[in-house]
């Protein structure tokens with residue numbers, strides 16, 4: 294099914310359309326200074342695809358709540374719920390494919406980040422049965438995926454960044470298509486920006502942002518100078534969902550209005566008209582202070598869930614259960630298993646995966662998995678070798694040897710040890726490279742040489758060039774195999 298969203302017109306007045314299916318597969322990044330028309334653009338996109346695809350909007354300023362009247366989006370006021378409730382709402386939203394606006398208006402930045410992280414994390418962790426396609430629109434994305442540490446706590450920043458990274462880097466398989474807008478590319482974490490294949494660049498003043506925009510658009514810096522002079526509502530567009538060459542687009546009108554809009558000039562009161570002097574200096578006590586705004590009625594979480602789904606929610610508030618050591622180890626093992634099962638993890642920095650890990654544990658109600666980053670690296674190495682539990686049987690000796698190696702080699706050593714223990718074929722160079730997190734054959738060679746020099750492995754290559762690796766201390770040996778199988782074999786192996 295091909296669905297085209299009419300975004301506006303190009304310089305010649307021809308319509309510019311966005312292919313919705315392609316957008317779902319390739320994500321979108323919008324950049325432009327404040328007032329360049331990003332939120333308007335997102336609104337045009339949302340209005341044009343409402344009713345065709347599920348839409349989830351993370352809205353730091355509460356601008357998009359007006360979609361509710363026109364298109365029936367459910368509004369979730371982030372300030373009204375606990376993080377546990379937010380996560381449960383997100384689960385329901387996935388299950389029932391409800392279009393929603395998560396408004397974070399009125400929250401401090403750190404709270405906004407925590408709320409978005411819990412929400413995105415739960416969307417991401419939805420069970421496979423609920424992996425329906427959805428646009429996940431994040432306005433002011435630099436708030437949620439900042440490039441640098443800022444005034445918020447490190448923990449909040451990293452959790453939220455992890456959730457945004459998951460959305461952009463690994464959401465696709467789960468049906469989540471990130472559409473993010475930012476005022477400043479330089480303030481947005483690079484790995485989050487890098488995963489979008491479609492770009493809409495609006496007016497940009499600062500050189501550093503322009504340079505990054507030019508890079509993303511594949512333009513010469515000089516050519517990109519034009520971005521400085523773009524008028525409000527005008528963007529340069531590129532990407533598989535829009536156009537294979539950069540095109541200029543003027544975004545068309547929208548049906549709903551933003552709750553906030555740019556200030557407009559209005560005539561000042563006529564001088565001498567009213568007696569301003571006496572108005573301002575009238576006795577203060579005489580006029581009562583303005584009444585406080587009426588408190589907003591929070592919709593109870595249970596009612597909101599009912600409006601998202603037909604099934605009646607449980608009446609009791611969610612409790613954070615106590616988690617024993619055994620169950621803790623189960624949760625840790627399960628989170629590690631998921632991380633290594635995802636092919637996108639192979640070349641990720643451990644620090645990013647650590648955040649991912651923490652989020653996964655938290656989603657299973659395990660707030661403190663009891664691992665610091667060093668311990669996590671070790672467990673990640675073990676997990677890459679297929680050892681998910683600390684106390685897995687028969688591994689004590691191999692783990693003791695692994696413990697004498699530099700930390701980054703632990704996983705590779707155990708991976709080889711696993712093959713040797715079961716007499717399986719010796720892993721290929723490519724397989725070892727993937728576990729080690731490198732693409733360089735030279736590094737694999739040096740790695741094996743190093744471990745061999747420590748006396749922990751013995752590499753034998755027979756006359757036909759097949760390799761086997763033995764672990765002398767443990768008496769385990771792999772079967773021999775080609776170190777570089779034919780590309781065809783590789784292909785079948787990776788299927």
Ligand SMILES: Nc1ncnc2c1ncn2[C@@H]1O[C@H](COP(=O)(O)OP(=O)(O)O)[C@@H](O)[C@H]1O
Pocket residue numbers: 325326327328329330331332333334525526527543544545546551554555
């Ligand atoms: N394509 C457009 N056509 C008409 N008005 C627009 C267009 N783009 C933006 N505007 C108006 O300009 C103002 C700023 O736009 P907005 O989308 O809020 O900018 P940003 O989100 O980039 O700060 C708003 O009042 C909006 O209605």
Ligand SMILES: [Mg+2]
Pocket residue numbers: 331332333432
């Ligand atoms: Mg905006």
